[in-house]
Amino acid sequence: VLLTWALLALLGLGTCCGPMVPRSEWKAKASKCSTGLQQPIRYVVISHTAGSTCDTPASCQQQARNVQHYHMNTLDWCDVGYNFLIGEDGLVYEGRGWNIKGAHTGPTWNPISIGITFMGNYMDRVPPQRALRAALSLLECGVAQGFLRSNYEIKGHRDVQQTLSPGDQLYEIIQGWPHYR
Amino acid sequence: MRRTRFLGLLWTFLLSEIQAAADPAEERYDRTEGQTLTVGCPFNIMKYSNSQKAWQKLPAGGEPLTLVVTKQSSGKPSQVQVGRYMLTDDPTEAMLHVQMADLRVEDSGLYRCVIYYPLKNPDILYHPVRLVVTKDSLHTPAPDVITTKNLVEVSTHTTTKDMSIYTRYKTVTQPLRKSTAVTSSPDPRVTFTNVTSVTRVPMFSIVVPVVCGLLSKTLIFLVLFAITERSFR
Numbered sequence: 577v578l579l580t581w582a583l584l585a586l587l588g589l590g591t592c593c594g595p596m597v598p599r600s601e602w603k604a605k606a607s608k609c610s611t612g613l614q615q616p617i618r619y620v621v622i623s624h625t626a627g628s629t630c631d632t633p634a635s636c637q638q639q640a641r642n643v644q645h646y647h648m649n650t651l652d653w654c655d656v657g658y659n660f661l662i663g664e665d666g667l668v669y670e671g672r673g674w675n676i677k678g679a680h681t682g683p684t685w686n687p688i689s690i691g692i693t694f695m696g697n698y699m700d701r702v703p704p705q706r707a708l709r710a711a712l713s714l715l716e717c718g719v720a721q722g723f724l725r726s727n728y729e730i731k732g733h734r735d736v737q738q739t740l741s742p743g744d745q746l747y748e749i750i751q752g753w754p755h756y757r
Numbered sequence: 758m759r760r761t762r763f764l765g766l767l768w769t770f771l772l773s774e775i776q777a778a779a780d781p782a783e784e785r786y787d788r789t790e791g792q793t794l795t796v797g798c799p800f801n802i803m804k805y806s807n808s809q810k811a812w813q814k815l816p817a818g819g820e821p822l823t824l825v826v827t828k829q830s831s832g833k834p835s836q837v838q839v840g841r842y843m844l845t846d847d848p849t850e851a852m853l854h855v856q857m858a859d860l861r862v863e864d865s866g867l868y869r870c871v872i873y874y875p876l877k878n879p880d881i882l883y884h885p886v887r888l889v890v891t892k893d894s895l896h897t898p899a900p901d902v903i904t905t906k907n908l909v910e911v912s913t914h915t916t917t918k919d920m921s922i923y924t925r926y927k928t929v930t931q932p933l934r935k936s937t938a939v940t941s942s943p944d945p946r947v948t949f950t951n952v953t954s955v956t957r958v959p960m961f962s963i964v965v966p967v968v969c970g971l972l973s974k975t976l977i978f979l980v981l982f983a984i985t986e987r988s989f990r
Contacts, residue, residue: 619799684850688797727782729883735801736851757883 593717594710596660596668602637604644604670609654611677611687616725619689620715621681622750623733624742629664629696631704636663639695640671653679658693660714666706668714669695674723685736690718698743708749715755729757783867785887792890794857798870798882805880806832806848811873812855814866815885826873827853853882860890 630636644656657679661669672678680691694703718724733741811826825842836845845854868886871879
């Protein structure tokens with residue numbers, strides 16, 4: 577029994593990292609951002625785009641491009657604002673990534689957090705299980721690779737800004753996640 | 758009887774592990790005298806943007822001591838200063854900024870940010886801060902043998918840091934004299950070692966204690982288990 581415990585404890589240290597759709601695959605425009613993030617990060621802010629949803633890789637790639645287009649061309653930002661985007665196809669889309677400061681929450685939180693957004697509007701619906709799994713797997717990966725502190729904290733966008741994001745339904749879900757504080 | 762003994766030991770082992778896991782909830786900040794501590798305590802914008810916040814010291818085995826409290830706020834940013842303590846409440850950004858200036862060794866201890874209520878217990882904002890203030894940065898444990906180059910780099914760094922602090926706060930100059938002495942007369946007994954080995958120490962010093970902690974606990978558990986087993990034969 578003791579040996580099993582010891583082995584389990586050791587195994588917990590090395591988790592495999594799940595697949596991610598890299599920028600080149602969703603045909604992202606090149607980033608013009610240069611501000612880095614100081615690792616390891618303590619906070620993760622979960623939001624929703626409040627826009628259209630997508631449930632296939634093809635439509636989600638298009639949606640990611642749409643979000644980036646809006647952020648870069650209309651809002652005049654250096655890149656899509658989020659560090660990562662989650663599609664209802666159950667895939668993680670690489671945004672600014674782990675190392676670049678995002679534009680997702682505000683001047684206080686952007687430099688100290690990773691912004692993960694769910695593509696869609698989750699006031700009255702919930703994201704499918706595969707999307708939630710993708711997000712949780714991404715976070716596990718962040719810890720395993722040293723981008724996130726092992727005792728990182730999850731915040732809902734509405735916990736730190738005056739906003740409805742990430743939507744009533746998704747907010748209720750993340751409140752049940754182990755790292756939510 | 759045997760089984761309860763075994764379970765009892767297993768619980769002690771688990772609890773000691775949980776206790777060890779709970780301790781990292783404290784965030785440790787190391788500073789030297791004269792430096793400033795800056796801490797960011799987030800709070801829930803929906804619940805607490807209009808609440809009073811406070812910075813408290815937690816003396817060992819005593820009542821929490823409130824050091825500084827924000828004024829009654831209407832959800833607008835505010836700042837309050839009490840001696841060396843300063844609180845900046847930014848409700849629009851859901852962040853409470855704490856600043857403790859001109860730190861002294863006596864400031865060392867456990868602190869926390871709270872939502873302050875005049876007539877009831879505070880709501881504690883995660884995470885408690887373990888502040889450790891030491892007297893002189895040159896007293897930090899150094900390798901037995903260091904390169905002259907390293908020594909010069911370390912002391913010049915300390916000198917400039919000390920100078921900037923002392924011009925701002927105008928405190929005792931004795932430590933400053935100490936560091937100048939080092940830069941002006943390098944120790945002839947110092948020998949040369951590889952610079953790269955110095956940079957690898959931090960990683961190693963984290964892994965080894967963790968592994969050792971786990972191994973020693975496992976060993977103690979096994980020994981105790983063996984003893985109790987034997988006492989029943």
